[in-house]
Amino acid sequence: MIKRILSFSKNDSRLHDDDLKKALKDNLGIVWVDIIEPTVEELNLLQNTFNFHSLTIEDCLEANQRPKLEEYDDYIFVILVGVRKLPDQDELEPYQLAFYLGKNYIITIREKRGGISLKSVHNKILLKNNRILSHKAGFLSYVIMDSFIDGYLDLLEEVEDDIEEIEEIVVHKPERELLDRTFDLRTNILIIFKAIRPQRHVMRGLSVDEIExxxxSARTYFTDVYDHVLEANDLCSSYRDRVGGIVDIYLSSASNKMNDTMRLIAVLTAVITIPNLIASFGGINFTEFADKGIEILKQWPFWTFIGTIIFATTMIIIIFRKMKL
Incomplete structure (x- = not known):
């Protein structure tokens, strides 16, 4: 549906009703049509009004397109891919943002809700921000794309906070839940990386190619957006390596914990087995102990036997302590 229709000139700005034809007739010079979850009827209206190529309309209807930049006779068509959080979840999913940029208009078509918010850009125009009003539609497209890419950087900042939190915990408490959380984080990083990486070519084209x-001056600003794309791309690569390091630390910590457990079991086994072996030997060879009852406590062989067990157990404990087991 049509979210907002705005128009502006050097000295004024206006918010229009959702009637596209009326807005185009009464606009102040440059028109911005912002659409979310477009319908077939709205896209057909755009095609008939601006004479857009049918393939671009098809790209808007069928999402999951790769980022691209296409130049036509009197407009350019751009597709960018963003990521958004699923409602009430930490998982991410990609979504599509399409641009039509003409001499006196710009049209943004967002595939889904919940992604980039353009409200701040709307407000800048309505509050008559001189920096935007003094330029043409090409500069407005820069402002929108800059907000779009900055959304990646904000999201990656949250990812970094999660990584730092996990890194502090993993050494001391390598629990299974932490590993599951790490894998979920790695999946989100890969989703961001796959979305941001192809957009380097789009931003480079906007900043370098001589598009009429x-x-x-606007191309200079797009160079800044291109730098932000490269920064986001590098951060994804760095965070992916750090998450891989977290998995290695988890496996190492879990292995060390398992080794400690096995050493403890070995010590307990030795402490229990040796005295038990001696006691079993005594039970086989000194059957007369059982016949003498309480009187056995007065016999020196019995105490020698008990002393041997205590001595053997003590020596085992001392040996293991010296071996630091």
Whole structure:
């Protein structure tokens, strides 16, 4: 549906009703049509009004397109891919943002809700931000794309906080739940990486290629967006390596914990087995002990036998302590 229709000139800005034809007739010079979850009727209206190529309309209907930049006679068509959090979940999913940029108009088509918020850009126009109003549609497209890519950086900042939290815990408490959380985090990083990586070529094209609809000064600004894309791409690679390191630390800590457990079992087994072996030997060879009853406590062989068990057990404990087991 049509979210907002705004128009502006150098000295004024206006918020229009959702009637596209009326807004185009009464606009102040440059029009921005912002659409979320477009319907077939709305896209057909855009095609008939602006004479857009049918393939671009098809790309808007069928999401999951790769980022791309296409130049036509009197407009350019851009597809970017963002990521958004699923409602009430920590999982991420990609979504599509399409641009039509003409001489006096810009149209943004967001595939889904919950992704980038353009409300701040809307407000800048309505509050007559001189930096936007003094430029043409090409500069407005930069402002929108800059907000879009900055959304990646904000999301990656949250990812870094999660990584730092896990890194502090994993050494001391390598629990299974922590490993599951790490794998979920790695999945999200890969989703971000796959979404941001192809957009380098789009931003480079907007900042380097001599596109008539984008002025030389606007291309300079797109260079800044291109740098942000590279930064996000590098952060994804770095965070992916750090998450891999967390998994290695977890496995190492879990292995050390298992080794400690096995050493404890070995010590207990030795402490129990040796005295038990001696006691079994005594039970086989000194059957007369059982016949003498309480009188056996007065016999020196019995205490020698008990002393041997205590001595053997003590020596085993001393040996293991010296071996630091």
């Amino acid at each position: 609809l984008i002025s030389e």
